[in-house]
Amino acid sequence: MRTLLTFCYFLILLFTFSCGESASKKESKQVTTEIQQENNSDSAASEKVILFFGNSLTAGMGLDPNEAFPAVIQQRLDSLNLFYTAVNAGLSGETTAAGKNRINWVLNQKVDVFVLELGANDGLRGIPLEETRNNLQAIIDTVRSKNPETKIVLAGMQIPPNMGLEYTSEFRKIFPELAAKNKAALIPFLLEDVAGIPSLNQADGIHPTVEGQKIVAYQNVWPVLKPLLMN
Template structure:
């Protein structure tokens, strides 16, 4: 009888232990499901933890920068890192691209992003504003505020502004004024300018995914080339 009771206690303890482990696992999985941005945040934090001798190049943008629909190593910031590594240049690329990001959203999360030192800040925002018909004055104001905050944080940070254009079906006057935002801001603030980030990619079906907006892996290679044309000038100086 004592043997039976001992076996029962052992079984009950084992069962309760297994149940608690299972519940804890479920809790962890639920927490992961309710915090979809935690992996993205952790990735940025890990990217920022680099040696003091390495300078950070921060790509701040939307789904184009994030590499929507592709593996992370196919996005143009990752291709830039490969280029830098091949030249033995001590720079660390941080991809802070966020799909769906607008200039207002970018301005809102900027303080957190700038907690890390940034040597070169590449600003790629505005396309989602245009696609949503955001007033142009608002887009311009938000981009200017981002530029101001970056310089207030560190006047030595070099800023590269990535120029964007919109499809003509949105409206001739709106698209023309939108296109002009970037060179005018670059001139006003004495910034480096990528005239059009998607040069030789936009409008070409074989270089874009099914949505006709986001570049394929091959398209990203061309985007990386467009970025490198300007970035190498900054690095060489």
């Protein structure tokens, strides 16, 4: 009888210990999950956004999106362990007027750095210069109204002299003048050392190849972008 009671007590103790251990493991697992969720939340909260807003040059027309210069910039950011996400909001064929119309939709997310690359299609179509200037200013104003702290980078552009020397010259001035007026950072010419070089452009002679995109990213965009990320 005593043996039977002893055995029963042993079973009760074993059951109690097992339940306690199971509850402890369950609680430990729950805490671990909560910590992981908090860490993921903190990481997501600390991740900042660089929005590249432009036309086919930004979109990487003719290439895989991972070969366009915003993706190349993302590779540089990752290699330096900088917690930024480069968002490619380029749209082929975009004019400044079209960009002005879609900017509110794009700004549904919080943007820390806004890179504005528009105007080339305006120039190639001979759109009045004042209209291009006003549209770019309207886009900048919209970005600032959404978040005054957003850092703005304006990508300078040049066009062939098809529209005449006066138009071409005045077109080129739009970008540095707007950058100065709005205290924005300026990429003097997005396609510096790429435009007009056949080996760095696709068959259309306008859109950079993979190698051309790397030059745009590393030599033209990154030197202007880097100081803004380090402050």
